[in-house]
Amino acid sequence: MLMNKKLTGFICMAMMITMALTACGGGNNAASNAGNKKDTEAENTLAAATEGPKYNFRLAETHPADYPTTKGDMKFAELVKEKSGGRITIDVFPSAQLGEEKSAIEQVQLGAIEFTRVSSSPLGEFNKEFGVFSLPYIFDNDDHVWRFLLGDAGNQLLDSLSSSRLKGLAYYSSGSRSFYSAKPLTSLEDLKGLKIRVQENQLNIAMIDALGASATPMSYGEVYSSLQTGVIDAAENNYPSYFSSKHFEVAGHFILDGHQRVPEVLMMSKTAWDKLSPEDQAIINEAALESVAFQREEWAKYEKESEEQVRAAGATITKVTDVTPWQEAVKPVIDANREQYKTILDAIDAAR
Template sequence: MFWTKRNRGSVIAVALAALLVSGCGAGANSSGGTAQSGTSGSGASEGPTYSFRLAETHPADYPTTKGDVKFAELVKERSNGRITIEVFPSAQLGEEKAVIEQVQLGAIEFTRVSTGPMAEFNKDFGVFSLPYIFDNDEHVWKFLLSDKGMGLLDTLQSSGLQGLGWYSSGARSFYSSKPITSIEDLKGQKIRVIENKLNLAIISALGASATPMPYGEVYSSLQTGVLDAAENNYPSYYSSKHYEVAPHLLLDRHQRVPEVLLVSKTVWDKLSAEDQALIRQAALDSIEYQREEWAKYEKESEDAVRAAGVTITEVEDLTPWKDAVKPVIDSYRAEFGTILEAIEAAK
C-alpha cells in the first residue's frame, strides 16, 4: 500500500463521511457498508440488506458516472431493493489513487477508476498505458471481452480488490496552451500525466517533461503555467473545461486506457455467492449502456470544443511517434508479453 500524509488524511476524512452517510439507524458491518438482518421473501429478496458507496471522479452527467448509476440501479432492482449502492460523483470521496487505497481497506466499497493508476496496484494493468497497442475502439473491446481481458479482472484479488467490468474511455490525445501540430511541438513542454511510471517514460521518450498530478489540479495548473499541456479523451477535455486554458488539441490517440469498476475484496468476500453473482452480472450488463452513453457524449464533446474555437490537428502519420516510444514498449515486452500477444490476436 502507498501511504502519504495526504492519503492518511483522506482515509480519516472518508471514514468520518461514512459515519454521516450510514446514519444512526443501522449497525455498520465490517465491510464499511451497512447490513441488517434478513428480509422475508424468496430468491433475490433473501439475505442481509446492504447499503454501499461507489466513488466516482467525474461529474454526474459524465458517461462513466451514468454507467455507475445504471449498475447501481440493476443491483437494486435485481435484489428487490435489498442491496443499494449510492454513487458519489465529482470526487466527493477523493481522487482516484487515494480512493483505490480506501477501497483496498474497505473504507469505500465500490469505485470506478481509470486503469492508468491501477498499474501501481497491479502490474498487469500497466499494459493499458502502453502507447499505440490498439488500432481502434473495436480492437479494444474485442480484447477486453475476451477470456484474457476478463481474466485480468480477477488478478486484482491479490491487491485487495475485485474487478467487476470494463467501461469505455475513448482515446487519449495531447492538448496544450501553446500551438501544437507535430511531435516536435511537444519538446520541452510540461505535460500532466496519470500517476504511474510507464506514463512518465512515454512522455520523456516524446521529449517532453512529465508532471504527475491529480486530475482535479490540472485546470488551475494549465491556467497559471505550472503545466503547458495535458492529455486525455474528448469528454474529459470538454467536461473539465480544460479546452478553455489549453485550446490546442493534437489527435494522436496514443493511448486507449479503459475504465474498470471495482469492489473491495474485503466487502466481496463477505457476500454470499448468490449476491456476488448478482452484482457481477449487473456490472457486465451495465457495459453496453455505458458504451452507448460514451459514444454519444464523445460526439457532443467534439462538437462543443470545435464550436468553442479549439484548434484541432489530426496526426496523419504516426510513424515518428511510434518510433519515439518503441524503446519504452520494448522495455516492457518481457513483462507484458502474453497480454500483448492476446491484444495482437484480438485484431
C-alpha cells in the same frame, strides 16, 4: 319404462356436452396454468432475491454526475437494486467527493469504500498487469480494444485484481487519449520541452520522456488551474474529459494522436465481496456486466457532443494522419517492457 329411457338419454347427452366443453377449454386451461407457473417462478425468484441481509454500499467516482462513466455507475447501482428487490443499494458519489482515483483505490482495498470506478492507468500502480494499458499505440482502434477486453485475456486481467485485495467487475469505455496545450500543437516536434501533466504511473512518465517532453504527475482536479497559471504547459486526455473539465478554455490546441486507449475499471473491495453470499455475488456480477452496453452507448454519444462543443468554442483540432514518427519515438518504452507484458501483448496482437 319409456320415461327412464328418455331420462337416461338426457343424462348421456348432458355428459357428452360437458365433456366436449371441457375438451374445448383444455388448451386455455393449459395456457393459463403455464402462465401461472411463470408468474409463480418470477415471484419466487424475486422473493429469493429479497431474502437475506440488507446492504447500503458506496461507490467513489472522480467524474461529474453527467459524465458517461458516472452514468454507467448509476446504471449498475440501479440494476443491483432491481435484481436484489431493493435489498442491496449503492450510492454513487461523483466529482471526487470520496477522493481522487488513487485515494479511492486505497480506500476500496481497505474496505472503507465498497466500490469505485477508476482508470486502469493509476490502477497499474496497484496491480502491475494493468500497466500494459499505459503502453502507447498498442491498440489500433476502439473495436480492437473491445475484442481484447471481452475475450479470455481481458477477463483474466480482471480476476488478477484479487491479489491486490480488489474484485474486478467490468470494463467501461474511455476512448483514446491525445495531447492538448495552450501552445499550438501541430506535430510531434511541438511537444519538445513542454511540461505535460500525466496520471501517476511510471509508464506514462517514460512515454512523455521518450516524446521529448517533461512529465509532471498530478491529480486530475489540479489540471485546470495548473494550465491556467503555467505550472504545466499541456495535458492529455480524451474528448469528453477535455470538454467536461473545461480544459479547452485554458488549452485550446488539441492534437489527436490517440497514443493510449486506457479502459476504465469498475471494481469492488475484496473484503466486502468475500462477505457476500454466492447469490449476492451473482447479482453484483450480472449487474456490472449488464451496465457495460449502456455505458458504451453513453460514451459514444458524449464523445460526439464533446467534439462538437469544443470545436464550437474555438478550439484548434489537429488530426495526426501518420503516427509512425510517434510510434518510433516511444519504441524504446515498448521494448523495455515487452518481456514483462509478453503474454498480454501477444493476446492484444491476437485480438487485432
